Amino acid sequence: MSRVLYGYWRSSASWRVRIALGLKGLDYDQKAIDLRTGAQSGVGFALLNPQGFVPYFIDGDVGLNQSLAIIEYLDEVYPEPSLLDPDPVKRARIRAAAQIVACDIHPIDNLRVLKYLKRQMGQEQDAIDDWYRHWIEEGFKPLEEIAEGSPGPYLFGDQVTLADVCLAPQMYNARRLRTDLSRFPALTEIDKALMKLPAFLNARPEAQPDADH
Ligand SMILES: N[C@@H](CCC(=O)N[C@@H](CS)C(=O)NCC(=O)O)C(=O)O
Incomplete structure (x- = not known):
């Protein structure tokens, strides 16, 4: 196929x-x-x-x-x-963590939003970069708490889940925009573990x- x-x-x-x-x-x-x-x-x-x-x-x-x-x-x-979990509560928690990235951080830092800030709202690049970092940091705060509560090495223990799949690319974006990741040590550790996996x-x-x- x-x-x-x-x-x-x-x-x-x-x-x-x-x-x-x-x-x-x-x-x-x-x-x-x-x-x-x-x-x-x-x-x-x-x-x-x-x-x-x-x-x-x-x-x-x-x-x-x-x-x-x-x-x-x-x-x-x-x-x-499986990227989820058979237990409905755990499944909901995994989806919720994934959605912090996919629904709450990523859409407001998307290319078309950044272009709108520049062209329609007349914002300078520095202000746009601040916006980008701000929304990453807002989303990373609750994710850091989830990461702190995980036995590791991933966001929900030793199984890679949908939440990890969303986290790693967002960490890359955070680095690209020079976000201060020292505030998010548990997420940084998880990202390191994820980036050892071939997938x-x-x-x-x-x-x-x-x-x-
Ligand atoms: N909610 C969508 C978001 C997809 C999305 O935002 N894609 C971006 C690239 S990461 C895009 O195509 N942006 C084009 C644009 O903003 O014009 C998804 O998860 O697939």
């Missing part, structure tokens, strides 16, 4: 899906949508995903958008290793075919 991931090397939402595919040992082809040139808003890609976001994932004759929906689909159709390493931006170092 052919699988294709439309993504962009530096897109953290695409990175989440790359990690999940790697963890599950699934082969796929990549098609690059260059966000810097606005290819996400082009007519061709709009036919696939009218929302104009990567990732977009094709599994045979099924096309899916939204990284968390794609990852949960993968988890249901290719259940090993996380192979999915990192610099390892992608469209990477532009």
